[in-house]
Amino acid sequence: MMTQDNSINPATEFIQHHFEEVLDRIAKRASSTENDPLGPKTEFEWLRSCGALQLVLPGGLLDFNTPNMPALLKLLKDIGKANLSVGRIFEGHINTLYLIHLYADVAQQEEWYKGVREYGHLFGIWNTQDKNGITLIPEKNGFIVNGCKTFCSGATLVNRALITGDISSADREGWQMVILNMDSLADDRIDRESWKPLGMKASGSYKVDFSGYQLRGEEFLGCPGIYLNQPYFNGGAMRFSAVQLGGAEAIAEATIAYLDELCRMGDPFQQLRLANMMSAVVSGRLWLEKAGQYYDSWADGGEHNEELIAFANMTRVNIEEICLKVMDDANRSVGARGLMEPYSLGRIFRDLSFYLRQPAPDATRLKVGEFFTKYPAAFDEHI
Numbered sequence: 371m372m373t374q375d376n377s378i379n380p381a382t383e384f385i386q387h388h389f390e391e392v393l394d395r396i397a398k399r400a401s402s403t404e405n406d407p408l409g410p411k412t413e414f415e416w417l418r419s420c421g422a423l424q425l426v427l428p429g430g431l432l433d434f435n436t437p438n439m440p441a442l443l444k445l446l447k448d449i450g451k452a453n454l455s456v457g458r459i460f461e462g463h464i465n466t467l468y469l470i471h472l473y474a475d476v477a478q479q480e481e482w483y484k485g486v487r488e489y490g491h492l493f494g495i496w497n498t499q500d501k502n503g504i505t506l507i508p509e510k511n512g513f514i515v516n517g518c519k520t521f522c523s524g525a526t527l528v529n530r531a532l533i534t535g536d537i538s539s540a541d542r543e544g545w546q547m548v549i550l551n552m553d554s555l556a557d558d559r560i561d562r563e564s565w566k567p568l569g570m571k572a573s574g575s576y577k578v579d580f581s582g583y584q585l586r587g588e589e590f591l592g593c594p595g596i597y598l599n600q601p602y603f604n605g606g607a608m609r610f611s612a613v614q615l616g617g618a619e620a621i622a623e624a625t626i627a628y629l630d631e632l633c634r635m636g637d638p639f640q641q642l643r644l645a646n647m648m649s650a651v652v653s654g655r656l657w658l659e660k661a662g663q664y665y666d667s668w669a670d671g672g673e674h675n676e677e678l679i680a681f682a683n684m685t686r687v688n689i690e691e692i693c694l695k696v697m698d699d700a701n702r703s704v705g706a707r708g709l710m711e712p713y714s715l716g717r718i719f720r721d722l723s724f725y726l727r728q729p730a731p732d733a734t735r736l737k738v739g740e741f742f743t744k745y746p747a748a749f750d751e752h753i
């Protein structure tokens with residue numbers, strides 16, 4: 371049934387076997403979705419229909435009020451494995467709902483959760499900007515938005531967008547989160563010429579101009595500066611790492627299928643590379659599992675912030691290395707023919723290579739070094 375936002379009515383609860391079928395369909399459609407001008411619209415209708423958009427809401431299978439991080443990371447990995455662009459947009463939805471869980475007041479939570487439950491709203495989070503970034507300007511009737519965001523994943527699909535911007539007024543000063551209704555923004559504010567990437571084309575991460583958007587009081591999320599609160603800000607890196615690892619798993623699996631098809635699996639060089647690839651993938655899963663456990667134990671206590679951030683940073687950089695290693699071995703294993711259509715490997719390589727480029731990779735490694743300089747025996751008693 372269509373809703374007021376032309377979206378499909380979401381399921382009332384998350385249905386695991388339906389979700390697995392949806393992942394299968396998403397993976398099968400990925401190569402045509404890459405060039406679909408509508409982006410992964412159908413994929414999000416499917417995800418809505420199996421209840422995946424609401425599974426972290428109160429009472430949901432992975433309710434944020436209960437410790438579920440390892441399971442959530444596994445689910446993000448599985449979506450990334452089916453299609454990295456869908457995984458990227460889905461992770462933005464989950465990230466936004468988490469910030470609402472952490473910082474929204476009760477009335478805001480009710481309103482935004484209702485949007486997901488009743489209308490299947492998809493949320494996005496857009497912090498990155500170039501010159502002409504966002505300022506929230508005070509005026510007679512409240513605040514007005516000025517400026518643009520770049521890398522707005524899912525810009526044409528998202529119903530509610532969390533954006534950040536500079537605010538300076540009598541009672542607010544700093545980097546403020548607001549959640550905007552994308553239905554109030556004219557379609558031509560999304561610059562469709564702005565996204566010509568190496569990979570992740572289907573994520574439709576366009577530049578969006580929000581200038582002139584009139585903000586309502588209830589669209590402000592938390593106080594200025596809270597977006598960067600730790601350990602939540604850096605700890606969140608484990609979520610995009612999970613999606614990335616899904617891409618590496620997809621590459622390993624597609625490599626095995628290709629070698630099998632050509633009856634090349636018995637070759638010792640191929641076996642060696644296969645061992646390397648699968649060991650790397652499995653170690654990525656272990657990083658995620660442990661990171662998720664630490665998150666559940668430490669995130670809300672406040673006593674282990676430094677350890678949690680260091681572990682999230684290590685998880686991120688190790689999964690980056692794992693993905694690069696898997697791509698290198700897979701590349702050598704399948705050769706040029708395996709990287710051509712109709713095989714899917716070329717697309718997943720493009721997507722993963724590009725999606726691995728996340729903010730401050732060098733600084734993240736430096737922070738890990740600084741942490742162990744300060745606490746050389748950290749984690750000794752836990753691992």
Ligand SMILES: Cc1cc2nc3c(=O)[nH]c(=O)nc-3n(C[C@H](O)[C@H](O)[C@H](O)COP(=O)(O)OP(=O)(O)OC[C@H]3O[C@@H](n4cnc5c(N)ncnc54)[C@H](O)[C@@H]3O)c2cc1C
Pocket residue numbers: 458462495496497498520521522523570573575724725726727728729730731732733
């Ligand atoms: C597919 C995709 C989807 C995305 N979706 C979203 C989204 O929905 N929302 C969102 O907010 N963002 C999104 N992003 C943006 C993302 O969060 C990062 O901001 C972006 O990927 C970082 O870009 P960059 O590699 O060009 O960074 P850069 O910061 O330019 O880093 C590139 C290299 O330069 C180095 N470097 C950085 N600063 C300096 C310096 N001062 N001097 C010397 N070297 C330096 C870095 O260490 C790195 O080696 C997305 C990115 C991708 C790839």
